[in-house]
Amino acid sequence: MILVNGKPEDTLSLGDRAIHYGDGLFETIAVEHGLPLAWDDHMQRLQKSCLQLGIDCPDPASLLLETVEIAGDRELLVVKIIISRGSGGRGYTPAEKGTTGRIVLAYDWPDYPKEFAQVGIEAAISSIRLGHNPLLAGLKHLNRLEQVLLSRELAAKDKPETLVMDIDNQVIEGSKSNLFLVSNQKVMTPALDQAGVEGVIRNALLKIADELLMERQIGRFSLDDVFNADEVFFCNSIAGLWPVRRIENTEFALGPVSLKLQQVLQEKKLIT
């Protein structure tokens, strides 16, 4: 089932600006027994991003009701919320008065092997470089052609995630997740002011590091920094936290910091 502005629909008006320009945002949320995980974090990001794009943000209460309705009594599923600026305007120019659209979609929980989170993954390295776009960097907007091309490349490699760099060869993230490095107990993640998506779990982990009085750093990191890290992991709202055990010929420990952070995320009910 899909809800468009609260009503069951299978289709979207062809005037919608999501189709024409990717003029909108989205959130991908794990819903467990009717409870959307990290809901407040998702809504805070959505409201902040809408403000940045000049889109009238829908009332989170409506989105919550629609998310719960679409989840029904399923044990575990993925709910995707797409916010579109709606229809109208003239060409690229949006209408003065917004007609924000809400699309709430339900997806089966992905069948990632449990080992990915428990013993870690082997990651690929993408040959594709993310562009620099300070205007849109960090936002989970609907302009996702880069991720489509990255994921298309990854699909040929039979690995669950890939390390993605930007045009300056700084590591940024995975194809669908954020990246963390741990060295000497310090928790590090790439700055996303030029490229990348500021994931809800990434931001939660930075707060958790503070709460645990761990040293942490948002910075610029090279592939060498990754290879020299003690621990490496990817994270997102659905996969949770995937330790990286191997990238090319470099092996990483299934380290205590990754496992501790994963445990706290679960205890805080931010991931399953």
Next chain:
Amino acid sequence: MILVNGKPEDTLSLGDRAIHYGDGLFETIAVEHGLPLAWDDHMQRLQKSCLQLGIDCPDPASLLLETVEIAGDRELLVVKIIISRGSGGRGYTPAEKGTTGRIVLAYDWPDYPKEFAQVGIEAAISSIRLGHNPLLAGLKHLNRLEQVLLSRELAAKDKPETLVMDIDNQVIEGSKSNLFLVSNQKVMTPALDQAGVEGVIRNALLKIADELLMERQIGRFSLDDVFNADEVFFCNSIAGLWPVRRIENTEFALGPVSLKLQQVLQEKKLIT
């Protein structure tokens, strides 16, 4: 009327990747008395762009039939063709077998005053900077949030077009058109290897300059280069060629090169 894969529709399946990721391309075509202008140029760009994104390009013959059908006997209109990678796949990862969708939409001819082409316009300067994305630069893809934000800014200024720079402060294009400078009879236009859309009329003008044995250059230009040019103009498939008469306090001549190029575009039936 809108045709989706040849059939009249008002809506698009909510599984379509154009909605979720902007996973597609588009062409905006002037159609005069049933004749799509610069048709071969549009189709060549579309085929090249599809190849670059790994999208199966629809048969241009089908697109031509659909364009002519939707144009009917209208004297002059805009036909927009959206090509989507279609539905399917898993998250960002496209399906192995493409299900390319064709969306053909008819729009009223915009009511630009004739003076824009005949005596020129006053252009704004955008405060928004285009990102750098060598992977996608030049393509007329569906990831157009930058243009939405540019156009939103321009709408508040009561000017028909705006000069847009990239994050290195190089001038790139307008919000909906390409930019040319003319100095000492030399025709110049910004390189679009980092940002911008390679317009059909831009590329036609470069060929025309060759045919007319005019010196021409694709290069990197600053705002100062614009202010120091003898002539400045914007161009696209619908507006045609708009000479720029003024930017802030700098006035430009309605110059002979701009008018000559405009005339050749009309004689070749590339613009109305």
